Amino acid sequence: MTADSKELAPGTQVGELRPGAISRTTLALFAGASGDHNPIHIDVDSARAAGMDDVFAHGMLSMAYLGRLLTDTFRQEHIREFSARFTAITPVLAEPVLRAAVREIITVNGEQRAVLDISAVLADGTQTLAGSAVVALG
Numbered sequence: 001m002t003a004d005s006k007e008l009a010p011g012t013q014v015g016e017l018r019p020g021a022i023s024r025t026t027l028a029l030f031a032g033a034s035g036d037h038n039p040i041h042i043d044v045d046s047a048r049a050a051g052m053d054d055v056f057a058h059g060m061l062s063m064a065y066l067g068r069l070l071t072d073t074f075r076q077e078h079i080r081e082f083s084a085r086f087t088a089i090t091p092v093l094a095e096p097v098l099r100a101a102v103r104e105i106i107t108v109n110g111e112q113r114a115v116l117d118i119s120a121v122l123a124d125g126t127q128t129l130a131g132s133a134v135v136a137l138g
Helices: 024-034 044-049 059-073
Strands: 013-017 079-086 097-108 111-121 127-136
Touching: 013 059, 024 059, 059 079, 059 097, 059 111, 059 127, 079 111, 097 127
Parallel strands: none
Antiparallel strands: 013 097, 079 127, 097 111, 111 127
16 A cells, blocks of 8 residues: 555655665665766775765665655655755765655645655764655545
């Protein structure tokens, strides 16, 4: 059952995704799939030369996880908007938790929609992405 098939109210958490630890393999695979081969994400020496302790996840990897959370929870054709801003880096081996919660229910041109707050948060409470999505209900 998807979240759009039940009653939703402001404050209701509608989805959570725990993709597991962001490994070096995950970063290398994402670099290949996305075409983003920036060495600070896959080469420790490059990351250190840029002032980082180690490599860290591509911001768009976290966006991809948020997209997966949305499509796991709602039918793809019901997603009307999806945006987020990067607020912190996701270190290698971090285990982000991605969540979506209803901010409000609106009607646009006769279509009932849920406005969602979406986020990615690390175990220490660091929020790495914050954004919103709008999905059609029904």
